[in-house]
Each structure stands twice: as C-alpha cells, then as structure tokens.
Amino acid sequence: MSVTQTPTLKGQALPQRPAIQRFWGSAPVSVVIYFVVIGVIAWGSYTGAQNMGYNWQWYRVPQYLYSFTDDGFQLGELLIGLGATLQLSITAFVLASVLGLLVALLRLSGLVIGSAVAVGFLEFIRNIPLLVLLYLFYYVLGPIFGLDRYTASILTLAVFHSALISEILRAGINAVAQGQWEAAKSIGMTTSQTYRYIILPQSVRFMLPPMTGEVVHLIKSSAIVSVIAVAELTTFGRNIISDTYMSFEIWFTVAIVYMVVTLILSVGVTYLERRYDVDQ
Amino acid sequence: MTQTVPIIEATHVDKFYGDFHALKDVNLTVYQGQKMVICGPSGSGKSTLIRCFNGLEWHNSGKLVIDGIEVHEHAKEIRELRQEVGMVFQQFNLFPHLTVLENLTIGPMKVRKIGQHEAEETARKYLDRVHIPEQADKYPSQLSGGQQQRVAIARSLCMETRIMLFDEPTSALDPEMINEVLDVMVELADTGMTMVVVTHEMGFARKVADTMVFMEEGRIVEVSPPDQFFTNPSSERCRMFLDQILEH
Numbered sequence: 001m002s003v004t005q006t007p008t009l010k011g012q013a014l015p016q017r018p019a020i021q022r023f024w025g026s027a028p029v030s031v032v033i034y035f036v037v038i039g040v041i042a043w044g045s046y047t048g049a050q051n052m053g054y055n056w057q058w059y060r061v062p063q064y065l066y067s068f069t070d071d072g073f074q075l076g077e078l079l080i081g082l083g084a085t086l087q088l089s090i091t092a093f094v095l096a097s098v099l100g101l102l103v104a105l106l107r108l109s110g111l112v113i114g115s116a117v118a119v120g121f122l123e124f125i126r127n128i129p130l131l132v133l134l135y136l137f138y139y140v141l142g143p144i145f146g147l148d149r150y151t152a153s154i155l156t157l158a159v160f161h162s163a164l165i166s167e168i169l170r171a172g173i174n175a176v177a178q179g180q181w182e183a184a185k186s187i188g189m190t191t192s193q194t195y196r197y198i199i200l201p202q203s204v205r206f207m208l209p210p211m212t213g214e215v216v217h218l219i220k221s222s223a224i225v226s227v228i229a230v231a232e233l234t235t236f237g238r239n240i241i242s243d244t245y246m247s248f249e250i251w252f253t254v255a256i257v258y259m260v261v262t263l264i265l266s267v268g269v270t271y272l273e274r275r276y277d278v279d280q
Numbered sequence: 281m282t283q284t285v286p287i288i289e290a291t292h293v294d295k296f297y298g299d300f301h302a303l304k305d306v307n308l309t310v311y312q313g314q315k316m317v318i319c320g321p322s323g324s325g326k327s328t329l330i331r332c333f334n335g336l337e338w339h340n341s342g343k344l345v346i347d348g349i350e351v352h353e354h355a356k357e358i359r360e361l362r363q364e365v366g367m368v369f370q371q372f373n374l375f376p377h378l379t380v381l382e383n384l385t386i387g388p389m390k391v392r393k394i395g396q397h398e399a400e401e402t403a404r405k406y407l408d409r410v411h412i413p414e415q416a417d418k419y420p421s422q423l424s425g426g427q428q429q430r431v432a433i434a435r436s437l438c439m440e441t442r443i444m445l446f447d448e449p450t451s452a453l454d455p456e457m458i459n460e461v462l463d464v465m466v467e468l469a470d471t472g473m474t475m476v477v478v479t480h481e482m483g484f485a486r487k488v489a490d491t492m493v494f495m496e497e498g499r500i501v502e503v504s505p506p507d508q509f510f511t512n513p514s515s516e517r518c519r520m521f522l523d524q525i526l527e528h
Contacts, residue, residue, distance in 0.1 A: 177373075179373035180375065182367075183373035183374070183375070183432075184375075185336060185362060186334055186362055186366070186367040187366075187386075187387035187391060187435065187436070187439055188359045188362040188363040188391040188392075188439065189359075189387070190359065193390055193391070197386055197390060198375055201377050202375075202376065202377050
C-alpha cells in the first residue's frame with residue numbers, strides 16, 4: 001500500500017475562510033441541522049394531531065396499496081388509481097406533444113395567419129385556469145360533442161399542456177444554430193426534411209430537461225380531474241377517506257405515491273441526458 | 281483555358297437589408313471552370329453576394345441567372361439549383377448529431393434519393409479526396425477545425441455539385457490548420473471545378489485564382505487577372521487594401 005505524499009509546496013499558504021464559517025458549513029453540522037429541522041416539523045405535526053385527538057391508523061393503509069389473498073398478490077385501490085393516473089397522463093402527454101408540435105411549427109412557419117392562430121391559442125390557454133378549462137370541456141363541450149368525463153379530462157390536460165409544450169419545442173428548435181438551416185438548405189433539403197433529419201434530432205437535447213418538467217407537471221395536474229370524479233389516484237384517495245375517515249394517512253400516502261413516481265422520472269431522465277451527452 | 285460558357289450571370293443586382301443597401305448594382309459573370317477569388321473589407325457585401333448565388337439570401341432587384349435558372353425567392357427550381365451549387369461556410373456547419381459518413385450521405389440519400397450503399401461509396405471516395413478517410417465514423421466534434429472544414433467540403437462534393445462557393449472557409453481556423461484546407465481547395469481547383477471563393481488568403485489567391493474581384497461598400501470595384509490585381513490594381517482603394525493585408 002502506498003501512501004500519497006503531500007507535495008511540499010513552495011508558495012505561501014492562502015488565507016482560509018473564518019473558523020465560524022467553516023463550522024457552519026461543515027458536513028456533520030449541516031446533517032445535524034437538517035435532522036433537527038425535519039424532527040421539529042414531524043414532532044409539531046404529530047403533537048398537533050394528538051392534541052386534536054386524531055386517531056392514527058397507519059396499520060390500515062397498506063391494504064390500499066397491495067394485499068395478499070388466496071389468489072396471491074393483489075394491487076390495492078391506490079395503486080390501481082396510480083395506474084389510471086399514469087394511463088391518463090401518458091395519453092394526454094402524447095396528444096399534447098402532437099398538438100404542441102403543430103402549434104410550434106405554425107408559430108415558426110413565418111406565415112402571418114399561422115403565427116396569429118398559434119399566438120391566439122397560446123394566450124387563450126395560458127390565461128385561463130386549468131380548473132375552468134376542465135369545466136369548459138366537461139360542462140360545455142361535453143354535452144355538445146357528447147364527451148364522457150374520461151375523454152373530457154384527457155382533452156383538457158392535452159390542450160392545456162400543449163400550449164406549454166409548444167413553447168418548449170419552439171425554444172428547442174430555435175436553440176439549434178442558424179447555420180444548420182443554411183447547411184441543410186445548401187444541400188437542397190426541403191423545409192420538412194430539414195426539420196426531420198437535422199433540426200428536431202438536435203433540439204431533443206435542449207428539450208429533454210424542460211419536457212421532463214412538463215411530464216411531472218402533467219402527472220401532478222392530472223389530479224384535478226378528481227373534481228369530475230374520473231377514476232384515478234386522487235379520486236380513489238378521496239373515496240377511501242370517505243369510507244374510513246383516515247384523511248391524514250391517506251393524503252400523506254397519496255402525496256408520497258405521486259412524489260415517488262415523479263422522482264423516478266426525473267432521475268431516469270437525468271441518466272438519459274448523461275448518456276445522450278456522451279454520444280455527441 | 282476556354283472560358284466561354286457563363287454559369288453565373290449577375291446583371292444590375294441590388295440587395296437591401298431594411299434600409300441598408302448591401303449590394304449596389306452588381307454586374308458579374310462567372311464562366312464554367314473559372315476560379316474567382318473575391319476580397320474586400322468586412323461589410324463590403326462579398327458574403328452576401330455569394331449567399332445570393334445559392335438562394336440563402338435573395339436579391340431585391342436585377343437579374344441573377346445561375347446554370348440557366350433565374351434565381352428569385354419564388355423560383356420553383358431553387359432546390360435543384362442548390363443541388364448544383366455547393367456552399368462551404370466559415371463555421372463549417374456540419375451536422376453535429378451525425379457521424380462524418382452520415383453527414384456526407386444524408387444529402388445524396390434524402391435529396392437525390394440515392395441508395396445507401398452507393399451514397400457511402402461516394403462519401404468514402406470524397407473523404408479520401410480530402411485526406412481523412414479514417415475519420416468516417418467519428419462525430420464532427422471529435423475532429424479538429426481543419427478536419428471539420430474538409431468534411432464540409434466533401435459534403436458539398438458528395439452532391440456532385442458543378443459550382444463550389446466558399447464563404448471565408450479558413451477564417452474560423454487556427455493558423456496551423458489553414459494550409460490543410462487550402463491544399464484541398466487547390467487540388468479541387470485542379471479538377472476543373474468552378475469555384476467562387478471569398479477569402480483573405482492572398483497566397484491561395486495567387487496560386488489558384490484566374491480572376492480577382494475587389495468589393496467595397498456593396499460595389500464591385502475591380503475585376504482583374506491576379507498578376508495585374510496584385511502588381512498594378514487600377515483603383516486606389518484596392519491598392520490600400522492590398523497594402524494592408526499583404527504587409528505581414
């Protein structure tokens with residue numbers, strides 16, 4: 001085993017940070033502070049709940065996540081709800097991406113009418129609350145076009161997020177250097193060939209981080225469809241609470257389920273981005 | 281050399297950027313096989329002029345006929361024209377998400393609809409021509425500036441172009457890489473390619489050019505053969521410019 005030798009430095013040592021700063025900045029002190037803060041919050045909530053006489057029944061929660069019966073492993077209501085949430089979100093996201101790409105291309109088309117339509121759509125969607133948009137789709141467009149609540153929810157989420165996604169796509173497309181357009185043109189490519197083979201593949205790199213944020217945002221905002229009783233995670237949580245009165249436990253659990261899913265997504269994409277970067 | 285077939289003809293061409301008059305009454309003819317070097321101070325319109333030659337910019341009035349096609353913004357044949365006219369940019373503009381080989385084959389395959397096998401064969405031939413056959417599978421960012429510019433030249437050649445335009449091809453390069461690019465351009469000139477080169481590399485100009493053009497403030501000030509251009513330019517402004525860049 002070799003011991004790395006500290007090289008003898010010829011220069012004068014530089015002044016260090018003051019001792020007090022070094023103390024507060026050191027890792028062990030930070031960890032202690034972190035646990036103290038978390039502990040205070042947890043203890044505060046717990047004693048608060050005790051004082052109002054809340055009856056904690058955590059032992060009853062797992063059955064809503066999963067259970068083992070004679071038939072073997074069974075998904076509980078909350079995880080079935082999560083499945084519905086994911087299905088809703090993915091469908092809405094795919095639709096939102098297609099619509100968003102159309103709006104972005106319209107805006108970038110250079111046609112006065114095209115960008116006017118795109119900007120009008122964007123401003124309309126961005127300036128009304130998601131909840132109102134949902135009511136519009138369900139209570140106004142629903143009866144007119146015969147949309148059921150599930151379709152209305154998907155359309156609401158897709159339309160709302162398409163506005164945000166189109167801005168991400170537009171920014172990503174604009175982030176590709178102008179010279180790429182010129183190079184593609186100079187070898188005779190059409191506009192659509194240029195988008196397909198040159199511009200869009202490059203803009204993925206710029207779009208990936210904000211798009212992940214958007215998926216996370218979409219999964220979270222999908223909870224809003226519980227107000228029109230579409231079967232998904234939040235609705236199931238509400239139903240369980242109305243049966244069992246365990247509002248603290250169930251809302252905590254629902255929150256954690258959302259958090260786990262979105263965290264996994266963020267970590268996964270960070271990994272993807274790193275791999276993608278190496279390739280370039 | 282026979283210089284009789286005109287391939288680019290500009291007559292009274294004017295170009296504006298808003299209020300800025302970028303090209304002023306430009307008249308210029310390039311003949312097939314000609315090697316033309318355009319120089320002039322920055323902002324004199326030389327890049328604008330050659331960018332008009334393959335429809336990256338549009339002139340506002342006058343007539344510009346290239347390879348029998350009259351160029352204007354609404355010309356249907358503009359894409360066919362671009363396939364005939366290659367452009368090499370100052371910043372290379374290689375496609376960073378594609379390998380060198382893919383950079384060379386994407387144009388022939390997608391635009392000319394040539395099969396992959398044939399396109400790759402052509403690509404390797406031209407990579408050989410620019411002396412970097414071993415870099416085919418690398419990405420542009422893994423190459424030096426000089427190598428990237430040579431790939432860019434090969435990319436244009438793969439389209440089997442008849443005219444090559446160079447827009448300050450060595451200005452973004454480190455000094456020690458300039459010569460490897462210029463050497464490739466000299467070899468290309470020897471094959472009889474029609475070339476219009478915007479550059480300040482006067483050594484290259486002396487070696488290759490058969491016509492020198494000097495531009496200033498959007499106007500063509502002088503068109504003359506190199507020996508006359510370098511020894512006895514007719515305009516005072518051109519003389520001053522040459523004194524400045526040849527001083528070193």
